[in-house]
Amino acid sequence: MTLGDSLTVSFGVDANILQGNDNYAVVTQEKADGTVKTATIEQSVWTLQNGMYLIPYTGVAAKEMTDTFHVVIYNANGVAISNEYSRTIEDYVYSLLTSATEAKHKTLYVDLLIYGAAAQQAFSYGLDNLASKRLSDEQKGWASTEFSVTDQRVKGEGYAGATLTLENQILLDFIYEKAMWEKTSYAKITFTDHYGNAKEAIVQAAAFEDFGGGTYKLLHVSGLAIADCNQLVTVTLYGEGDVVLSTSSDSVASYIARMSGETGEIYPAIMKLANSAYNFFH
Numbered sequence: 001m002t003l004g005d006s007l008t009v010s011f012g013v014d015a016n017i018l019q020g021n022d023n024y025a026v027v028t029q030e031k032a033d034g035t036v037k038t039a040t041i042e043q044s045v046w047t048l049q050n051g052m053y054l055i056p057y058t059g060v061a062a063k064e065m066t067d068t069f070h071v072v073i074y075n076a077n078g079v080a081i082s083n084e085y086s087r088t089i090e091d092y093v094y095s096l097l098t099s100a101t102e103a104k105h106k107t108l109y110v111d112l113l114i115y116g117a118a119a120q121q122a123f124s125y126g127l128d129n130l131a132s133k134r135l136s137d138e139q140k141g142w143a144s145t146e147f148s149v150t151d152q153r154v155k156g157e158g159y160a161g162a163t164l165t166l167e168n169q170i171l172l173d174f175i176y177e178k179a180m181w182e183k184t185s186y187a188k189i190t191f192t193d194h195y196g197n198a199k200e201a202i203v204q205a206a207a208f209e210d211f212g213g214g215t216y217k218l219l220h221v222s223g224l225a226i227a228d229c230n231q232l233v234t235v236t237l238y239g240e241g242d243v244v245l246s247t248s249s250d251s252v253a254s255y256i257a258r259m260s261g262e263t264g265e266i267y268p269a270i271m272k273l274a275n276s277a278y279n280f281f282h
Contacts, residue, residue: 007060009089011071013046013053013082022076025055030068032126061168063123065089065116065131090116090131097139106142108276110135111269114143118269119166144272149257152232156246160216162255166266172221172252174235181208181217183245184237189221191233194278199223227281229253229274 011025021043029037039057046053057069066088073082090113097109116131132140153162158180165171176184184205191199203219211218221233229252237245252274256267 007062007064007089008056008058009060009069010054010056011069011085013055013073015048015051015053018053018073018081020076023081024074024076026072026074027055027057028070029057029060029064030070031064032067032120032129059168060089062116062119062166063125065093065113066120066126066129090134093131094134103142104276104279106139107144108273108280110139110143111273111276114265115269115273118265122166122264122266144276147268147271147275149253149260149271151254151257152249152251153254153258154234154247154249156237156248158237158246159248162250163218164252164255165220166270169222170224170226170229170252170270172224172233172250172255174219174221174248174250175211176208176217176219176237176246178215178217180237180246181205183239184208185240185242186238187219188236188238189219189233190236191221191224191228191231193225194227194231194281224252225277226270226274227277229256229271230278 011027013025023043025041025046027039027041029039031037041055041057043053046055048054055071060067068086068088071082071085072080075081093109093112097106097113100106100109113132113135117133120126120130158177160175160177162175163173165173186205187203187208189199189201189203193199201223208217208219210216219235221235224231224233232249232251232254234247234249236247239245253271256271259267
């Protein structure tokens, strides 16, 4: 499982027992709300790693850690060539937890399960089957207990604030006054990820979304991994002729610092997971 802006689950298949390159996988997600989501994943998008094909299933929400995923591999003729494999993310993470020996690994896995449960509570999803339900008191003691956040926001002209989208991804959203957007041709998003790599993206003004009943415009910043929550993101708005109209900076941590008085466990859970994920990768 990768810890990007959304959770990506990769199902592994032994490459040595497959024939041809035109097989496909069918992933069925049995959701807590009683609905079912099915995806067909062609072999052309599988990746080969150490003799194992990894089949990516993307866009899993944190609240869905207790959903059951069923996977079957088919050949080009539509004939099933594998048994059905079934598992939840909770099962997977808990198995990692019970075999972990390093403290930073234990903390990450416990923080991840607690974050999943917090997301379930925030979105009233699968409340009778929380992702943290199996944690013993000893295991809960391995969780992050503290986190520090500081509001480092820099407000440029027309910048009205920020919000977080937490449904299927962790997205930092920049909100602008509509009058500023009407002068904007495009936005340049820049940040340095937690590995020190410079990231840049261009978003055309037409891709901004209505917000606040059309009074404001919203720009999604995608591509932030969970470990990037402390990284400051800068958005520069450009007008006709590439004239700079506004430059603003914000981060997930800055937003959560401003929301410190809010109730609920989702924001503290995000930052605790962000810090333990950073420690895990570094």
